[in-house]
Amino acid sequence: MDLDYTEQQKAFRQEVRSWLEKHVPGKPLPSFDTSREGFEAHRAWERVLADGRWGMVTWPESYGGRGLDLIQWLIFEEEYYRAGAPLRVNQNGIFLLGPTLMEYGTEEQKARFLTAMASGDEIWAQAWSEPQAGSDLAAVRATAILERDEYVLKGHKIWSSRAVFADWAFGLFRTDPASQRHKGLSLIFFPLNAPGVRVQAIPQIDGETGFAEIFLDDVRVPAFNRLGGEGEGWNICMATAGFERGLMLRSPARFQVAARKLVELFKAHEAEVEPTVRAAVLQSWMDAEAYALSIYATASRLAAGGHIGAEASTNKIFWSEMDIAMHKAALSILGARAELLRTAPEAGDIGRWLDGYFFSLAGPIYAGSNEIQRNIIAERMLGLPRA
């Protein structure tokens, strides 16, 4: 056990820090969810990152990365959040599909998709959920029928984040229409501007766009766009979901920076708030630290050849519940101003805590609801019998 960074790791942190200081936009970019302009501003930022080869530092150099290890990735993320750099518009691509492609893709597929993903030239959406297939993802009905060397896609996807402006989607389809449940599913990529694709934005809890429905009506894509074998879609999706719940989706640094801001907010209003809020603020800091330490432990284990299993589900529960608690603490510090919009003359330092609180409420739902995660922990970690 050695909890000190090596000289090389310290130097790497400095390198990241000084690059970010020079390049991070001075003003926050407009949201990538609500306008084409904001989306393209984020794409431009992805290109800046890619030019510096900072897009995905863990990827091999041949795909625009630096071939670095997970500890270095954590350091990068820490500096990234510390610098207040823009959210990653291509997170579905780089954090979820990317690692999956590297594990299951052919060399040709990796060459075709990874470089364009790393550069931000192709931004990805995830198209798994359907109106009748939410938690019960194996109930997917959308079909992909092979006709010679093309798949014909048909069906209705929903809740697809970023799909309104994104370029590509990776979807889960039934390639064997006679199949049931987990069998006969395949993971297939399709361009969101292909003939037969219709994308319909769905306003979110705050009234703004964020996710979308996707209607597929005889959309033709080459068989090349299938990741892994036909019928292997379920297993591949579960691997992706592992990345999602495990390391990649939510960097600890995100919460550590939020905890720091919460402490600053608390200090500014200490005289006005009741003592229980102080305990909540301290708990938020402790939880963010606990999550960071846990991810360092996991990264060390993975670096030594270990695997991530059902504990990915414990991560997802922990960070999503922590996120809510942190934002609740902030709202209680803001008191009567918590309900104000930022345009209100008396808004003062309310910041984005209310937006963050709304978004935190989605945490226990997306990436597999926390109820489903608890089922997984109980059955796979604790060995309790299935219902």
Add this chain to the structure above:
Amino acid sequence: MDFRFSEEQTMTADVVRELLADVCQPADLRRLMGAGVARDEARWTKIVEMGLAGALVAEDKGGLGLSAIDFVQIAEACGYAGLPEPLVENAGVVLPLLAAFSANGRAAALLESALVGDVTVTVAHPTNPFVADADTAEAVLVVRDGAVHLIETAKAKIVAQPSVDPFRRLFTVEFEPSDATLIAGADEAAGPLAAALDRGALFAAAQMQGIAQRCVDLGVAYAKERQQFGKPIGSYQAVKHHLATAQVKIEFARPVLHAAAAQLENADLYSRARISQAKLACTDASDVAARTSIQVHGAMGYSWEVDVHFFLKRGIALTNWWGGPAFHRERVAARVFARPLGPEHTFAREAEHA
């Protein structure tokens, strides 16, 4: 940066775990309880034979020279087993404290017989209102005005303060300080006493982490077996979710505990806050796990017959041992409100910010 135990550390803990699985079963605890004693001499001899008494004492003072990170998993194993004998307090806290004063002849002589396991020693630390195991200890380290005195228990007045935990022996100790009893003045004692508090809190946390896992394991075992409505109760989602929630607490207390152990020797505001955080997190885990286990056991959980109550009670005892939640929250606050925060400071030391 490598947040993993060495093979040797894990192997040593495994050996202790296996020994305790062998000689410290709930049936053994019940036998001891029936006899009204808190120490099984045969089991204690086996533990002493492993050479663990001097685990944390430096090699040049006759110990094994291990550090907190080597011992933390052993303390977890003791918590998991509900070990009655004072391995954690004696080896983990008191003997390294005594060794700090080994320039004193009486302290050195006592240390020698404690290291071979002939005697145990205990401490009346200002953090704790009571002294553990004073009846079986040869001597007590007592603090008066910051100075440390070494008192043979035979020469002190010890008053039993019975605990709900049948295996905890608590006492108050009265003594007459004199030049003869003094072994270290306040200046010399301050550092070692602060280090003792850190180790005490850390290893109490470690035991609670073990207690928490034991409670979940007992609940899981019962939930697989007990049938209601024609099915094992563990197949019902409400039961599953209770146990999963407790396991999440355990999973996120563990890395805090281990980081605290790895950084204990930094002995600064940062490492102390981490130790306190570990104590809070492990307290929370053991509290949630014990209550969950009782709930999952139904009325059996409220009975004397099921073993969960041993662990519930040890958890209650350790919650305030070596500082309660309010005390430790203030140590966290001292770091949070006065030092830089953010992801780049996770593993920081005070020296770097001096």
